[in-house]
Amino acid sequence: MTHKESTWSLMKKNRQSYGLMAPYFILFFMFTILPVMIAIVLSFTNFNMLQAPRFVGWANYTRLLLENEIFIIALQNTLIFAVVTGPLSFILCFIFAWIINDMPPKVRAFMTLVFYAPSISGNVFFMWQVFFSGDRMGLVNGFLINLGILDDPINFFRDARFIMPILIIVQLWMSLGVGFLAFIAGLQTVDKALYEAGAVDGIRNRWQELWYITLPSMKPQLLFAAVMQITTSFAIADVVTTLAGMPTVNYAGDTIVTHLQDIGWIRFEMGYASAVATILFLLMVGTNKGVQRMLRKVGT
Amino acid sequence: MTAVRPHGRIDAPIKKKEVKLAKRTKRLSRSTGGTVALFLFLAAFGVFTSMPIVLTISRAFMPLDELFLFPPRFFVRNPTATNFSDLFIIMQESWVPFSRYFLNSVIITGFGTLGHLVFASMAAYPLAKNDFPYKKQIFATVVLALMFGAHVTGIPNFLIISALGINNTYLAVILPAFSAPLGLYLMKQFMEQIPDSLIESARLDGASEFFIWRKIIMPNVKPAWLTLIILQFQALWATTGGVFLRSEELKPLSFAMNQIALGGVARAGANAAVIFIMMAVPVTFFIFSQSKIIETMATSGMKD
Numbered sequence: 337m338t339h340k341e342s343t344w345s346l347m348k349k350n351r352q353s354y355g356l357m358a359p360y361f362i363l364f365f366m367f368t369i370l371p372v373m374i375a376i377v378l379s380f381t382n383f384n385m386l387q388a389p390r391f392v393g394w395a396n397y398t399r400l401l402l403e404n405e406i407f408i409i410a411l412q413n414t415l416i417f418a419v420v421t422g423p424l425s426f427i428l429c430f431i432f433a434w435i436i437n438d439m440p441p442k443v444r445a446f447m448t449l450v451f452y453a454p455s456i457s458g459n460v461f462f463m464w465q466v467f468f469s470g471d472r473m474g475l476v477n478g479f480l481i482n483l484g485i486l487d488d489p490i491n492f493f494r495d496a497r498f499i500m501p502i503l504i505i506v507q508l509w510m511s512l513g514v515g516f517l518a519f520i521a522g523l524q525t526v527d528k529a530l531y532e533a534g535a536v537d538g539i540r541n542r543w544q545e546l547w548y549i550t551l552p553s554m555k556p557q558l559l560f561a562a563v564m565q566i567t568t569s570f571a572i573a574d575v576v577t578t579l580a581g582m583p584t585v586n587y588a589g590d591t592i593v594t595h596l597q598d599i600g601w602i603r604f605e606m607g608y609a610s611a612v613a614t615i616l617f618l619l620m621v622g623t624n625k626g627v628q629r630m631l632r633k634v635g636t
Numbered sequence: 637m638t639a640v641r642p643h644g645r646i647d648a649p650i651k652k653k654e655v656k657l658a659k660r661t662k663r664l665s666r667s668t669g670g671t672v673a674l675f676l677f678l679a680a681f682g683v684f685t686s687m688p689i690v691l692t693i694s695r696a697f698m699p700l701d702e703l704f705l706f707p708p709r710f711f712v713r714n715p716t717a718t719n720f721s722d723l724f725i726i727m728q729e730s731w732v733p734f735s736r737y738f739l740n741s742v743i744i745t746g747f748g749t750l751g752h753l754v755f756a757s758m759a760a761y762p763l764a765k766n767d768f769p770y771k772k773q774i775f776a777t778v779v780l781a782l783m784f785g786a787h788v789t790g791i792p793n794f795l796i797i798s799a800l801g802i803n804n805t806y807l808a809v810i811l812p813a814f815s816a817p818l819g820l821y822l823m824k825q826f827m828e829q830i831p832d833s834l835i836e837s838a839r840l841d842g843a844s845e846f847f848i849w850r851k852i853i854m855p856n857v858k859p860a861w862l863t864l865i866i867l868q869f870q871a872l873w874a875t876t877g878g879v880f881l882r883s884e885e886l887k888p889l890s891f892a893m894n895q896i897a898l899g900g901v902a903r904a905g906a907n908a909a910v911i912f913i914m915m916a917v918p919v920t921f922f923i924f925s926q927s928k929i930i931e932t933m934a935t936s937g938m939k940d
Binding site for chain 2: 366448473524
């Protein structure tokens, strides 16, 4: 470009580009951007779907953080999920993709299916109900009773001590999703010449190879997968309500999202629920941004 | 194989000095102990992930007496198809016919997936290949949208959809699905590897941007089509419609299946068959499209 054109004339020149983007972005604005704005605005009102919303200032937030013990429990549970399943699933995604990568293509395809299937198979997580069913018919109870380790079955989903650990297991089980596929693909595209150069330069074992060559070459995939894993681990809800009920016993497994659904869809306190949604939004985006900053440092 | 190969991540070569940090020995040693440990770990986790899936298959073909055996049985001994015929009977007895739920699912997943593919790839092309004001900011909002889930937007979406007057219609589920951020993101990243020369020559011939998208870009990104299709298909296949579809005759199959699956002991057989069916569809789809999806994912990385 020889001279600087004004933004407006550049935009006019590219009107076809904007035209192509318009259908998607009109909907994207309507169903993704606008809702976030509305949630933030509503979080300062007492909207209940019947009367017009009335401005209440920070009341919803103070009520949530100071008076609502369930929210604090839900927040804690969500953070536990995020801190445990987020990083763990991220690391598992990588390790498995990395091990599978050396295998012959057919075996690799099969193993990919084995690990990826849980995340796309819809309601198969119902099956964990069969494993941890509270009566003697549950596989775990049946097994332990049969061995004589237990006399009476444990009511796993009604016992506050077991709810979180089991939910974490189930969540990890279904967490090898898109991020896992990104790693598999990324590993296959790492330039082989780098490994050869590395061997010449004195890379001694596969761990050094991993740290000095593979990880730095895969930084873009690391960033992408991190976003996928973090966003999923903050949004845990369906697994909780399906397996442990709503609400869970002593709220032992409730998360921000289940609490949000409770306030919004059962009690219709939309302003209050919007405050929960806004906090969830800030938590998710904040964590994602923080982790992105951290991961950018890999290999530098 | 398509006309365009993924370019890989060689655009970010590692620095020589990092490699040099290691001591000098020519051969890369792979200790047997390490290999065995890694594979044992892989095998153990493989068993863990496949257990519920194997159990789903096993229980779908278990006769009722085996389902209620103590100690509970993991593998089916006398496989039978009665669970599927039971399911069929239950479905016929429901006051909304089974075929209706199925049709609803086909409409929702079909249109939702197709519209998403068209809209997302139309928007992805300029973002990947053209330069225009606010391009960076526009794409940044899409990346931002990847960072929060649909749960954040649930309540306002309900209000917006009600205001549009499309609540309790197929559109309430289909329209928001068109603008899912992940599909646009993956498509845009994949399109970036298309050589500029292909587009330039068409532009010199006076082709419109729409023509270029339709005739040059789209035929070159077929692996990404499949990826968008399966991701969206799987999401819509699993949706129950929730608050957006209240009329029974609009509900999709997954809703009906969930109802049966929650039916408890009396329907244990049909329940097992239902979970099997709901799982089999997306998994089969994935088996056939796996290599194309991996090809798309090769470009999924986030650049700075």
